[in-house]
Amino acid sequence: MKNITVIGAGTMGNGIAHVFAQNGFKVTLVDLSTEAIQKGLSTIEKNLDRLLTKEKITEATKDTTLTNISTSTDLITGIKEADLIVEAATEHEAVKLELFKKIDAAAPSSAILATNTSSISITKIAAATHRPAQVIGMHFMNPVPIMQLIEVIRGYNTSNETTATIMTLSRQIGKSPVEVNDYPGFVANRILMPMINEAIISLHEGVAGVTEIDTVMKLGMAHPMGPLQLADFIGLDVCLSILQVLHHGFGQPKYAPCPLLINMVTAGRLGAKTGEGFYTYVPGSKELNVSPRFTK
Numbered sequence: 001m002k003n004i005t006v007i008g009a010g011t012m013g014n015g016i017a018h019v020f021a022q023n024g025f026k027v028t029l030v031d032l033s034t035e036a037i038q039k040g041l042s043t044i045e046k047n048l049d050r051l052l053t054k055e056k057i058t059e060a061t062k063d064t065t066l067t068n069i070s071t072s073t074d075l076i077t078g079i080k081e082a083d084l085i086v087e088a089a090t091e092h093e094a095v096k097l098e099l100f101k102k103i104d105a106a107a108p109s110s111a112i113l114a115t116n117t118s119s120i121s122i123t124k125i126a127a128a129t130h131r132p133a134q135v136i137g138m139h140f141m142n143p144v145p146i147m148q149l150i151e152v153i154r155g156y157n158t159s160n161e162t163t164a165t166i167m168t169l170s171r172q173i174g175k176s177p178v179e180v181n182d183y184p185g186f187v188a189n190r191i192l193m194p195m196i197n198e199a200i201i202s203l204h205e206g207v208a209g210v211t212e213i214d215t216v217m218k219l220g221m222a223h224p225m226g227p228l229q230l231a232d233f234i235g236l237d238v239c240l241s242i243l244q245v246l247h248h249g250f251g252q253p254k255y256a257p258c259p260l261l262i263n264m265v266t267a268g269r270l271g272a273k274t275g276e277g278f279y280t281y282v283p284g285s286k287e288l289n290v291s292p293r294f295t296k
């Protein structure tokens with residue numbers, strides 16, 4: 001495997017391109033506009049500079065990483081020589097199904113098609129192609145250059161060969177892959193999201209305040225970040241949509257999203273990215289203040 005195409009240069013896509021390129025692969029980064037690609041490339045450069053300052057890489061590694069990345073705004077050109085395509089486009093089912101149809105039609109017949117989806121069924125995405133045995137989930141964690149885990153998700157028809165190739169490749173880029181099966185939320189979000197939801201329900205019912213809930217989980221369970229702060233970091237809209245996938249997929253009331261979460265998303269309070277969620281955020285500042293809505 002030599003040529004990797006990453007589709008989507010956003011938060012996850014640029015991180016995935018960075019990690020493959022730093023490990024010697026030729027990467028083509030595809031997005032819809034040159035602006036989106038430029039933004040992705042400048043994030044990669046910033047992250048490489050940070051690694052350089054910390055002496056984790058050399059100037060030569062930074063240069064080779066950047067020269068290993070080429071870009072395209074044309075999907076078909078971007079995938080025509082790919083051995084592996086990792087799709088990290090926007091989390092909309094219709095967008096992904098359409099993309100996989102096009103990718104399947106234009107990519108080399110031997111290519112493996114992976115998706116970084118956090119909640120959409122791999123089996124459903126695979127069914128949009130004529131090569132379901134070569135379709136697999138590669139769920140990287142954010143921030144990609146730092147986080148060790150890749151949740152490797154087997155769809156119903158994913159072959160042993162495809163799985164073995166992706167497990168080996170994941171180790172080659174310095175990650176620790178874990179193989180799981182395709183059920184709503186896979187493993188990471190099936191366990192994480194109900195915990196976040198329960199933290200929001202506890203706040204909503206007045207069991208404790210924002211700081212108290214997060215402190216219990218940080219000091220009591222040794223979590224690096226409390227569940228409410230983590231929800232702000234992930235994005236409350238993303239948390240809501242994953243909970244809806246779990247609720248819909250399993251049909252069990254235990255996955256029903258807390259009404260407070262629904263209200264906050266409806267009101268546009270989506271967490272760090274909008275400046276307010278359970279906490280308020282000032283760009284460039286690391287100070288963490290509870291949102292006035294949740295102070296007495």
Ligand code: NAI
Binds near residue numbers: 010013087089
């Ligand atoms: P993002 O919104 O930062 O980036 C998505 C990029 O995809 C945008 O630059 C957009 O222009 C591009 N795009 C959309 N449609 C496209 C198309 N047809 N062709 C080419 N590019 C297209 O989103 P983010 O956060 O990077 O998420 C990407 C995927 O990764 C989603 O499936 C998400 O669920 C998953 N994910 C996100 C995590 C996170 O913490 N943000 C964690 C793990 C998975």
